[in-house]
Amino acid sequence: MSVYVDNLMDWGWKYGKSCHLMADTEKELHDFARSIGCKRNWFQTKSSPHYDLTESRRKRAVEKGAIELDRRQAVELWKKQRK
Secondary structure, eight states, X not given: OOEEEXXXXXXXXXXXXXXXXXXXXXXXXHHHHHXXXXXXXXXXXXXXXXXXXXXXXXXXHHHTTOEEOOHHHHHHHHHHHHO
C-alpha cells in the first residue's frame, strides 16, 4: 500500500498552489493525512478520494514517504480507483 502526491498547480486557491494527497486505501489515506496535520473534514470524494494539500503540507508528505506522481500518473491512479 502507498500514499501519493501529484504536482503542485495553481487552481486560484487563496492558499496558493496545491496538490492532491491520494492513497491505495481510504484508511491509509486518512491515517497519513492525520499524520501530516490534515483535518478529517478536509477529505474530498467528488472525483476520487483525496485531500488537497498546500505546498508546505506536500513537502511534509514527501518527507514522510509519499510517492510523487506527475499529472499523467495521478490520472491513471484515479482511473484505477474508480473501477
